[in-house]
Amino acid sequence: MCVYVVDDDPRICRLLARLVGLEGFEVHTFEKAAMFLENLTRLKFGHVILDIDMPEHNGLDVLDHILHQKPYWPVIIISGSTAMDDAITAFRRGAIHFLRKPFRRDDLRAVLSEARKVGVKRIAAYELQARVMQVKLTGRETQVLDAMAGGLQSKMIAWKLGLSIRTVDMHRSNILAKLSARNSSQAVAIARGLGLTQ
Structure with a gap:
């Protein structure tokens, strides 16, 4: 897993x-926020350690840019400032942690561990959302899926929805294809995982 350090001080980097x-x-370091932002869309998933006290860029604006383009990336803010306002604003804008310079190695280790956990959860949620967006069920397919989730067989689904068994089987086949499922049980399990049915 990658960590991107964005700090104008080469010693800190x-x-x-x-x-x-x-x-x-x-680890990849960037002494200029502009260079990091220029490359952001091409960078693979990672955590960002971002200094908010950079002379050329307002770190909070950089945080906004990161989370606009990569909303699932954990961002850790570092600052030499003792102002609580900075920390509060950073959290409100989406940072997961705030470390005040100088910090101890143990503190950094704990924050990185937390960032790793947050990152894994966020990427899983992002992938789930991406899959949900790709699965486009018609209204009728959704009704058939809900009936499948309720344990109904094609004959009962057909009766309940006022359809022919052949039409229900066609919808069932479409559902399996769209969910990349081998059978109805797997389709229902996948659909539940994606939040498409109860």
Whole structure:
């Protein structure tokens, strides 16, 4: 898993690269926020450690850009400032943690561990959402799926919905294809996982 360090201080970048690398992460450093933002769309999934006290860019604006393009990426804010307003604003805008410089290695380790967990959950939710968006069931297919989830066989579904058994079987076949399922039980399980049925 990648960690991207965005800090205008080369010493902080080197220090964080070493410490984060010791935790088993692949690390990429950016001393200019503009360079990071320029490359953001091409970067693979990762966590961001972002300094909000950079002279060229307002770190909170950079945070907004990151979460606009990569809403599932965990962002950790670092700052030498003692102002609580910065931390509160960062959390409100979507940061998962705020570390005040100087910080201890144990604190960084704990925050990275939390970021890893948050990242795994967010990417799973993102993938689930992407799958839901790809699965486009018609209204009738949704009705047939709900009946399948209720344990009804084609004959009962046909009677309940006022359709022919052949039409129900056609809808069932379409549902299996759209959900990439081998059988009705698997289709119902996948649909429940995607939140398409109860």
